[in-house]
Amino acid sequence: MLPADLAPLAAPALTPWGMYLAADVVVKAVMIALAVASLATWTVLLSKGWELSRQARALRAARARLLETPSLPVDDADAALAGGTAAAMLHAARSELRLSQDLDSRDGIKERVASRLDRLELETARVQRRGIGVLASIGAVAPFVGLFGTVWGIMNSFIGIAHSNTTNLAVVAPGIAEALLATALGLVAAIPAVLVYNHFSRVLAGLRGLLGDLSAAVQQLVSRDLDRAATRAPASALRAVH
Helix, strand or coil: CCCCCCCCCCCCCCCHHHHHHHCCHHHHHHHHHHHHHHHHHHHHHHHHHHHHHHHHHHHHHHHHHHHHCCCCCCCCCCHHHCCHHHHHHHHHHHHHHHHCCCCCCHHHHHHHHHHHHHHHHHHHHHHHHCCCHHHHHHHHHHHHHHHHHHHHHHHHHHHHHHHHCCCCHHHHHHHHHHHHHHHHHHHHHHHHHHHHHHHHHHHHHHHHHHHHHHHHHHHHHHHHHHHHHHHHHHHHHHHHHC
């Protein structure tokens, strides 16, 4: 039996945790960065998914309510129209009607209302996209970060081979394995990020359609109210003459 000081050093355990502990500091930093990126992906999926789902339900409820409403609501008493984008659009339409009440051109009023609603749509879409761009960055960069860790780890393995003057697989395998683990972590971070990003792209497209429907419903109410006002005006003038 060899003395303790002459016994060969035990090879690091070929488990993910063991390979991480035995890795070079640069490879460790790469692994940590990729783990953080993967955590960010799942955090965005849960938080943004809940946020967008809640907004979609609110937009559908507001759209259904506006399609059943005969005229533009004068207040926010209705719970389905009391908050969020629906309330902002209704407030914008009421503000434009109030500011244009001394004008006769109905087409000009409709154009200004449409302009206000378009700006609200764009602003809401920008808010909805916040936090999703990071998924595209993770999906694009993570594989290359993992590849950098792999190249660095394999380079260190070759340096170890040169210092030990041996090509024994038992000597070089742990270093190569921990290097390849960096590539695996890069793919683990990148693949879900790309899938989640594509999922949110489809969800955002659906929300953009709901925003367009809501804007159209508000414009229809404005147009209907303007037509009613135009119809009542000649009748009032006729009664005044008689």
